[in-house]
Amino acid sequence: MSKPPIYLNLLKIQLPIAGVSSILHRVSAVGIFFLFLPFSILLVMASNSEDGYLTAIYLLDLISVKIFLVLLLIGLAYHYISGIRHLVMDFGYWGTLKAGRASAIGTIVLSGLVSLILMVIVW
Amino acid sequence: MNTIATEQISTLKMSIYRYDPDTGNKPFMQEMDVDIPGDKDIMVLDALHLAKEQDPSISFRRSCREGVCGSDGMNINGKNGLGCITPLSEVVRKNKLEIRPLPGLPVVKDLIVDMTQFVDQYKKIRPYLISDKQDNGKEIPQTVEDRDKLDGLYECILCGCCSTACPSFWWNPDKFLGPAALLQAYRFISDSRDTAREERLDQLEDAFSVFRCHGIMNCVSVCPKGLNPTKAINEIKKMLVKRAL
Numbered sequence: 001m002s003k004p005p006i007y008l009n010l011l012k013i014q015l016p017i018a019g020v021s022s023i024l025h026r027v028s029a030v031g032i033f034f035l036f037l038p039f040s041i042l043l044v045m046a047s048n049s050e051d052g053y054l055t056a057i058y059l060l061d062l063i064s065v066k067i068f069l070v071l072l073l074i075g076l077a078y079h080y081i082s083g084i085r086h087l088v089m090d091f092g093y094w095g096t097l098k099a100g101r102a103s104a105i106g107t108i109v110l111s112g113l114v115s116l117i118l119m120v121i122v123w
Numbered sequence: 124m125n126t127i128a129t130e131q132i133s134t135l136k137m138s139i140y141r142y143d144p145d146t147g148n149k150p151f152m153q154e155m156d157v158d159i160p161g162d163k164d165i166m167v168l169d170a171l172h173l174a175k176e177q178d179p180s181i182s183f184r185r186s187c188r189e190g191v192c193g194s195d196g197m198n199i200n201g202k203n204g205l206g207c208i209t210p211l212s213e214v215v216r217k218n219k220l221e222i223r224p225l226p227g228l229p230v231v232k233d234l235i236v237d238m239t240q241f242v243d244q245y246k247k248i249r250p251y252l253i254s255d256k257q258d259n260g261k262e263i264p265q266t267v268e269d270r271d272k273l274d275g276l277y278e279c280i281l282c283g284c285c286s287t288a289c290p291s292f293w294w295n296p297d298k299f300l301g302p303a304a305l306l307q308a309y310r311f312i313s314d315s316r317d318t319a320r321e322e323r324l325d326q327l328e329d330a331f332s333v334f335r336c337h338g339i340m341n342c343v344s345v346c347p348k349g350l351n352p353t354k355a356i357n358e359i360k361k362m363l364v365k366r367a368l
Contacts, residue, residue, distance in 0.1 A: 004229040004237065007198070008293060013226055014201035019290070019339040047242055089338050092361060095354040100340040104325050 022102035025082040031075040035068055066122055073118040078111040135215065137174055139181060142230050151229065152221070153178070167199055168206035170220065172304050182206040183234040183251075184279050190347055193282030198223040203284040203345040206230070225287035228295065239246030240296040241283050247300060247326070248308040253319035269315035276310035276355060278348050279303060283344035285352055291335040298331035304344035305333060309355035313360070322360060333359050 015023075046056035059065050085107045088094055094103045135157045142150035157173045159165060175181045180194055183206070186192040189210035197206055200214045200221050214220065230234040256263055286292045286301035300308065308327065311317050327333050333356060342352040 002144075002147055004231065005145065006227060006229055007140060007150070007224045008226050009223075012201055012221070012223070013198065013288075016339070016341060016344045018342055022337050035261065041287040042250065090360065092357055095357055096351065097340055097343045100338070100343070100353070 016101065016104075016106075018100045018104040021082060021085070021107050024078060024108070025086070028079040028082070031071060032051065032079060035072040035075065039069065039072060063075040070115075070119050070122050074111075075114040077114040077118060078107075079110045080105050081114070133158065133161060134218075135170060135211070136219045137170065137173060138219065138221040138231070139171075140230075141181070141233055143180075144232060153181075161233065163212045164212045164366055165259045166207055167197075167204075167209045167211065167214065167222070168195055168221070170211060172221065178276060181234075181326070182232045187306045191280060192281035193347075196225050196282040196284045196287070196347075198226060198341070203288045205347040207281055208347060225283055225362045227287050227293040233353060235294055236283075238288075241281075241286055241301065243308065244286070244296070244300045244304040245281065248304050248311070249319075250304075250311065251325070252311065252314065252317055253322075256316070256321060263316040265315055272313050272315070273310060275300065275350055276313070279306055279310075279350060280348060282347060284347060285350075288341040288345045289336075290339070290341070295331055299335035300327075300332050302336070302356065305336070305359060306350060306352040306355045309359050312359065313366075324359075324366060327359060328363055334361065336360075 026082075042056050042059060045052040047053070060069065085094070086101050089104070094100055137155045138155050139155065140150060141153045148245045155174050157170060157177070159173070161169065166188075168188060171181070171183055176195040180260070183197065184194040185192075185207065186194045188195075190205050194206065195206040196203060198365070199206065199209055200216060202214070204214075205226060206222075211220065218315075222234065224230050224236045227264075228238065228240060231237050252263075254263060255288045259313075281303060283303065285306075286303045289302055291299045292301040308323060310322050312320055317323075319342060336356045338353055338357070340353050343354075
């Protein structure tokens with residue numbers, strides 16, 4: 001007898017905004033995981049010698065590097081703010097559906113604003 | 124809430140998930156035009172019955188048809204709910220109604236899912252009063268205040284809408300207990316007559332049973348009884364953390 005099907009079409013199942021916020025929290029974590037290492041190497045390089053510092057400055061001026069830096073900062077901003085939301089919820093606040101929705105929207109909007117400021121600073 | 128005057132819905136375009144294990148064919152969506160009586164806002168279950176008049180082979184569970192038995196949980200236009208208490212005016216968009224089985228559970232036939240995983244998790248939390256105070260079957264008194272603590276917990280009808288809307292339950296149906304079972308776990312943990320509180324918490328103290336909940340509140344969003352499993356889960360988490368400190 002064949003294995004019974006399981007209905008799980010993620011494109012068809014409604015996800016409330018708090019769910020979207022949670023997925024973005026994870027996506028941002030994956031992004032940070034991959035982007036953090038190259039920029040950490042750049043930081044170490046910049047602090048080791050004058051040549052390393054100048055090379056790091058040169059690299060950070062490249063558009064492609066700037067794009068990745070902005071992505072890293074957006075990821076960090078979102079992950080940080082969303083993490084605070086989760087902590088507040090773990091302490092027993094924002095436990096209703098209304099508050100959960102409002103805090104998820106707040107997280108996304110606030111992260112957007114912080115990301116915008118970071119983009120302006122980097123550029 | 125989007126309200127649609129039922130007079131406007133003369134013919135509803137229904138799309139119903141079909142799967143027949145006897146044929147072995149892959150599941151498919153069956154499109155149907157169903158005539159809806161224009162003078163009242165009927166429930167999704169009523170619309171399904173009208174569809175069944177056209178095609179008697181459509182299978183779904185139903186019993187009380189008033190939101191008490193919890194047997195007709197289904198995915199209605201992307202959101203889990205009970206067909207019997209969900210009016211068309213709440214869910215129909217652009218005159219379309221898509222009905223699929225509860226997500227994440229094996230489909231037995233059409234809209235009927237195998238609830239074994241769900242029930243197994245429910246069994247694990249020992250959903251009954253455990254008390255060493257029991258004395259010859261006499262009642263165990265409880266103050267009004269203690270009884271009030273059970274409000275919002277005991278009303279669960281085990282329809283499965285919450286657990287099958289939870290991504291953590293989809294990915295770990297055997298390890299994460301799911302919102303329905305955890306709501307009931309908290310119902311007994313917070314019952315003043317129950318004396319197995321610590322044992323119950325011991326059972327929940329691992330990385331998966333409770334802590335896989337990340338508070339996305341799908342469960343609260345879909346619960347047809349308006350309950351809040353996320354809040355109960357958070358209370359259990361707090362108890363476990365307090366014990367560990």
